[in-house]
Amino acid sequence: MIEDSAWIRCINCGETYSLDYRGYVCSKCGDLLEVILNLDILNINSWSIFKDRSRGVWRYRELIPVDYNRRVSLNEGGTPLIECKRLNEWVGLEKLYIKFEGTNPSGSFKDRGMTVAVTKAVELKVKGVICASTGNTAASLAAYAARASLPCITVIPEDAAVGKIFQAIAYGAILVKIKGSFDQALKIVFQVSEELGFYVLNSVNAWRIEGQKTLGYELAEEIGGECIISVPVGNCGNIAAIWKGFKELAELGLLRNLPRMLGVQAEGAAPFAKLVKEHGEQLNPIDNPRTIASAIRIGRPVNWKKALKAIRESGGDVEIVSDQEILEAQTAIARLEGLGVEPASAASIAGVKKKVEIGELDKNDTVVCVCTGHILKDPNLQLFKPIALIEVEPDREKIKHELHEIVNHLSMKNIHITYVKKQSW
Numbered sequence: 178m179i180e181d182s183a184w185i186r187c188i189n190c191g192e193t194y195s196l197d198y199r200g201y202v203c204s205k206c207g208d209l210l211e212v213i214l215n216l217d218i219l220n221i222n223s224w225s226i227f228k229d230r231s232r233g234v235w236r237y238r239e240l241i242p243v244d245y246n247r248r249v250s251l252n253e254g255g256t257p258l259i260e261c262k263r264l265n266e267w268v269g270l271e272k273l274y275i276k277f278e279g280t281n282p283s284g285s286f287k288d289r290g291m292t293v294a295v296t297k298a299v300e301l302k303v304k305g306v307i308c309a310s311t312g313n314t315a316a317s318l319a320a321y322a323a324r325a326s327l328p329c330i331t332v333i334p335e336d337a338a339v340g341k342i343f344q345a346i347a348y349g350a351i352l353v354k355i356k357g358s359f360d361q362a363l364k365i366v367f368q369v370s371e372e373l374g375f376y377v378l379n380s381v382n383a384w385r386i387e388g389q390k391t392l393g394y395e396l397a398e399e400i401g402g403e404c405i406i407s408v409p410v411g412n413c414g415n416i417a418a419i420w421k422g423f424k425e426l427a428e429l430g431l432l433r434n435l436p437r438m439l440g441v442q443a444e445g446a447a448p449f450a451k452l453v454k455e456h457g458e459q460l461n462p463i464d465n466p467r468t469i470a471s472a473i474r475i476g477r478p479v480n481w482k483k484a485l486k487a488i489r490e491s492g493g494d495v496e497i498v499s500d501q502e503i504l505e506a507q508t509a510i511a512r513l514e515g516l517g518v519e520p521a522s523a524a525s526i527a528g529v530k531k532k533v534e535i536g537e538l539d540k541n542d543t544v545v546c547v548c549t550g551h552i553l554k555d556p557n558l559q560l561f562k563p564i565a566l567i568e569v570e571p572d573r574e575k576i577k578h579e580l581h582e583i584v585n586h587l588s589m590k591n592i593h594i595t596y597v598k599k600q601s602w
């Protein structure tokens with residue numbers, strides 16, 4: 178008998194399923210599932226098989242148990258790891274890196290999960306794909322569904338960021354806008370998907386995690402495991418995925434040290450961070466999550482059990498930041514490094530800054546902040562103040578005069594990193 182190279186397992190009761198299992202949760206106990214690689218028979222004992230391949234999710238194809246030859250890919254992953262030589266001072270650290278996921282095909286890390294999960298959808302021969310989304314999942318799924326020529330439905334709360342909705346429309350998804358929260362959108366998705374024969378691609382779907390774990394593989398190759406990885410947390414999928422990636426490499430013997438995982442949530446949407454801070458065992462969901470960072474505006478994080486494991490196993494921690502702190506971090510990243518990230522992504526920096534301030538991070542710690550999505554996802558002209566704005570007639574002399582004044586007073590050392598509430602253009 179040939180031994181399986183991978184299977185699906187319930188995180189609670191341990192029940193196992195074959196890889197063609199179509200369900201999203203355990204049919205015995207209803208808990209989350211995860212894909213388990215049989216690392217013994219994979220027999221990968223050096224980096225050499227990966228080294229000569231181009232960067233990206235599929236560089237690690239042996240560790241992703243779907244049909245590589247049928248992959249639905251837009252060359253996702255392989256994102257830059259950027260050392261921040263000005264932002265680090267603002268944060269108070271010697272060594273700070275940003276893993277910039279905004280360079281993914283649809284502008285967020287969600288593409289890593291979608292390339293794998295939509296490939297699985299094709300394998301399973303589903304009629305279509307569906308998701309609930311605060312925006313980025315919808316944008317990403319719509320792109321990969323177009324690529325796979327699968328019908329796609331996205332269910333989105335009405336306050337989603339405009340750039341993300343625009344993408345879903347552009348890639349040809351059916352849009353359902355609901356007057357309600359993400360959590361309500363997800364409930365509706367499960368109520369309608371079965372009857373339609375559509376496959377649910379929310380992060381409860383373990384195949385999404387199988388793609389997102391490559392963020393951990395990449396970081397392991399780029400910087401190793403002796404660091405702290407700060408991740409904005411909404412549905413708790415990504416932080417669990419990154420940890421899974423690191424752990425698999427350690428179990429294969431390809432990595433000696435493991436990082437500590439730091440999960441950052443926004444004040445008005447922090448049920449997971451509260452659970453960790455209170456050393457609890459059960460999540461207390463909230464009904465009206467509020468934060469400017471729409472990608473992490475989630476009150477009932479589906480993957481909280483996996484994330485809790487990631488924090489505890491890694492000796493990690495959580496932090497809670499205010500919207501003000503998030504926006505200041507977003508501005509600082511843009512103005513000090515020229516990197517545009519969306520508000521949720523900036524939470525990773527804001528959380529680290531806070532940890533340094535309260536003395537829970539040492540200035541010599543090496544920290545990687547995962548900046549999950551691109552700034553153009555959520556352009557907010559109301560919140561950002563230009564460092565200078567001249568409103569005049571197109572008169573050469575007048576403009577020259579004004580610019581002279583400004584340029585003479587401009588100091589690149591003291592750039593404003595506060596934001597103003599209202600700004601008229």
Ligand SMILES: *Cc1c(COP(=O)(O)O)cnc(C)c1O
Pocket residue numbers: 285286287313314380409410411412413414415416472473519521522549550
């Ligand atoms: C989805 C998303 C998150 C949160 O990730 P989870 O896996 O839901 O915890 C953070 N930032 C951005 C930009 C996202 O799109």
Ligand SMILES: [Zn+2]
Pocket residue numbers: 187188189190191192203204205206207208
């Ligand atoms: Zn179970």
